[in-house]
Amino acid sequence: MSLNGRKALSFIHNDFEDLEYWYPVYRLREAGMTVDTAGEVAGETYKGKYGVPAASDMAFADVDPARYDLLLVPGGWAPDKLRRFPEVIEITKKMNADGKIIGQICHAGWVLISADILKGKRVTSTPGIRDDMTNAGATWLDEAVVVDGNLVSSRRPPDLPAYLAAMIETLAAR
Amino acid sequence: MSLNGRKALSFIHNDFEDLEYWYPVYRLREAGMTVDTAGEVAGETYKGKYGVPAASDMAFADVDPARYDLLLVPGGWAPDKLRRFPEVIEITKKMNADGKIIGQICHAGWVLISADILKGKRVTSTPGIRDDMTNAGATWLDEAVVVDGNLVSSRRPPDLPAYLAAMIETLAAR
Numbered sequence: 643m644s645l646n647g648r649k650a651l652s653f654i655h656n657d658f659e660d661l662e663y664w665y666p667v668y669r670l671r672e673a674g675m676t677v678d679t680a681g682e683v684a685g686e687t688y689k690g691k692y693g694v695p696a697a698s699d700m701a702f703a704d705v706d707p708a709r710y711d712l713l714l715v716p717g718g719w720a721p722d723k724l725r726r727f728p729e730v731i732e733i734t735k736k737m738n739a740d741g742k743i744i745g746q747i748c749h750a751g752w753v754l755i756s757a758d759i760l761k762g763k764r765v766t767s768t769p770g771i772r773d774d775m776t777n778a779g780a781t782w783l784d785e786a787v788v789v790d791g792n793l794v795s796s797r798r799p800p801d802l803p804a805y806l807a808a809m810i811e812t813l814a815a816r
Numbered sequence: 817m818s819l820n821g822r823k824a825l826s827f828i829h830n831d832f833e834d835l836e837y838w839y840p841v842y843r844l845r846e847a848g849m850t851v852d853t854a855g856e857v858a859g860e861t862y863k864g865k866y867g868v869p870a871a872s873d874m875a876f877a878d879v880d881p882a883r884y885d886l887l888l889v890p891g892g893w894a895p896d897k898l899r900r901f902p903e904v905i906e907i908t909k910k911m912n913a914d915g916k917i918i919g920q921i922c923h924a925g926w927v928l929i930s931a932d933i934l935k936g937k938r939v940t941s942t943p944g945i946r947d948d949m950t951n952a953g954a955t956w957l958d959e960a961v962v963v964d965g966n967l968v969s970s971r972r973p974p975d976l977p978a979y980l981a982a983m984i985e986t987l988a989a990r
Contacts, residue, residue: 660834660835660866660868661834661835661838661842661868664835664839665838665839665842668835668839668973668976668977669843669846669977671977672843672976672977672978672980672981690866692834692864692866692867692868693866693867694834694835694866694868799838799842802842802846803842803843803845803846804846806846807846
């Protein structure tokens with residue numbers, strides 16, 4: 643399924659879960675998408691929990707959310723950092739309001755909680771933040787991948803194949 | 817492209833390149849394949865260069881090469897270990913003789929060199945082992961992915977999208 647011409651944005655910060663960041667980025671590039679990455683600082687190299695590096699193409703402040711069809715929020719401890727940036731929250735809110743697809747895996751839900759976009763939505767995440775997700779108004783399901791409208795969510799690295807298959811199907815259907 | 821019912825085997829040992837091991841494994845699972853992993857010891861957890869873990873399903877000695885359609889050799893420093901096991905060399909020789917697809921990335925070529933299956937073949941690899949590859953009789957190309965018959969080769973992590981696209985296309989054409 644070709645997604646040529648579509649554009650994705652991934653947030654990045656230190657201590658991302660290495661595979662949860664990289665599998666979606668490479669997979670969407672394989673499908674023909676352009677994937678840009680935004681961090682606190684442009685051109686910075688961040689390190690995953692295990693140390694795999696990933697560079698930011700731009701700073702959060704330089705992101706134009708209107709240019710993107712999809713937002714990726716990686717898992718790991720990065721979401722604990724990411725949710726503290728007002729620009730991250732604004733980008734997330736704007737892309738959600740515009741109906742853009744948002745992918746979240748593992749602890750990524752923390753960012754969507756702080757953007758207050760989970761009320762009445764069916765989602766999954768690492769079981770570790772299940773209570774945070776339900777307190778934010780979501781219905782939490784223990785499934786490899788959950789799709790509810792524009793939100794695609796997954797639990798952990800072994801779910802990555804199901805997560806990306808569902809994400810690509812959701813994109814291709816548009 | 818569905819590859820349901822097809823089976824892949826990946827070799828595993830310590831200091832594999834984390835993404836070069838995991839991206840192909842998850843990607844082929846996403847495409848419907850069963851991917852088994854074989855290490856020196858069954859049920860052992862090996863660690864990538866950065867520390868991402870990966871467990872072996874079976875020992876090299878327990879592999880039946882006839883059961884598999886595809887062999888994956890990961891990059892990193894693992895190939896320097898892998899090529900020392902006679903079982904690894906025998907599995908590689910047998911699968912090549914049977915025309916099974918063999919994927920190699922980065923330093924993985926060391927295993928194919930020791931299996932002596934590169935004579936007259938067009939391949940790529942990390943430039944670091946270019947001389948070893950040409951000394952083994954291969955023609956070396958500086959391309960993201962090279963397909964020559966049953967051999968699919970790639971250079972480094974950013975080539976992973978091209979590597980898997982070519983591997984899946986080669987599998988699907990059979």
